[in-house]
Amino acid sequence: MHRDGIASVGAPGDDQVPVIADKPPARRRRKDGEARREAILDAGLEIFSGLGLHGASLDRLAERAGLSKANLLYYFPSKEDLYLAVLRRVLDVWLDPLQELDADSDPAEAIRAYIRAKLTLSRDAPQASRLFCLEIVQGAPLLRAELEGPLRGLVESKAAILRGWIDQGRIGAHDPHHLIFSIWAITQHYADFAVQVDAVTGRSLDESDFFESTVASTQALILTGLGLR
Known part of the structure; x- marks a missing residue:
């Protein structure tokens, strides 16, 4: 059976040994990270092409990417880094x-x-x-x-x-x-x-x-x- 993300091993009625469910595969985490990075780059292209480097703000870039500013900065440490990547x-x-x-x-x-x-x-x-x-x-x-x-x-x-x-x-x-x-x-x-x-x-x-x-x-x-x- 499964309870609160924990899988139990053993036949019904037996003493069951709880086993912590596996984390999402590394491949999925990597794919999700790549998707977020691409979303940030897409947002950067849209904002920078209209406002330039100095006219764009991190808040606006993060909002357009659908992420928090902290999450954006995890992938690109600064606005200049994002601009250059774009x-x-x-x-x-x-x-x-x-x-x-x-x-x-x-x-x-x-x-x-x-x-x-x-x-x-x-x-x-x-x-x-x-x-x-x-x-x-x-x-x-x-x-x-x-x-x-x-x-x-x-x-x-x-x-x-x-x-x-x-x-x-x-x-x-x-x-x-x-x-x-x-x-x-x-x-x-x-x-x-x-x-x-x-x-x-x-x-x-x-x-x-x-x-x-x-x-x-x-x-x-x-x-x-x-x-x-």
């Missing part, structure tokens, strides 16, 4: 499509796919782009090391692929860094300046036809500049 996750998400650029790919198909992936992120994760933009505009005081390390390394590796395509005559001769920057500027414009896009056109990427026309137009612009159809 920025690192944003950077991982926004750079992931660039990882797919492969030297063995067809240049036109690879660049076309990269542009679509970036515009998809602008549509589906605009807060991430806005927070990243806000940090960069402020001089990237907390993210500078990440930019000069992992980001620079990734960009250099992909610039080498683009140079290889140029040397092989597969795309037109353009500075690889400027090409990457141009794609970032065009695609992330639709997240960072969504209000301006809506004010001018009355449209947004949430409308499937406008999204597809934006993808097609951006692909044509970049590919034509590279001498590709």
Whole structure:
């Protein structure tokens, strides 16, 4: 039988030995902890992208995450730690499509796919782009090391692929860094300046036809500049 969380061992009528019930498995506790951490990061993205680091308060962040402030601080010892963790996750998400650029790919198909992936992120994760933009505009005081390390390394590796395509005559001769920057500027414009896009056109990427026309137009612009159809 079970009584107040204690299990009894033995046949009915026998002297039964109480055994303390097992605690929740470590895997479940770990899963719950990961879920709380993700909830805090999601709350951080929402609050920081609107208010910035200095405009956000721990009380507001904890409330949005559905946790107490003490619980939040258990996972992230300070507001700055949380902010940096959110920025690192944003950077991982926004750079992931660039990882797919492969030297063995067809240049036109690879660049076309990269542009679509970036515009998809602008549509589906605009807060991430806005927070990243806000940090960069402020001089990237907390993210500078990440930019000069992992980001620079990734960009250099992909610039080498683009140079290889140029040397092989597969795309037109353009500075690889400027090409990457141009794609970032065009695609992330639709997240960072969504209000301006809506004010001018009355449209947004949430409308499937406008999204597809934006993808097609951006692909044509970049590919034509590279001498590709």
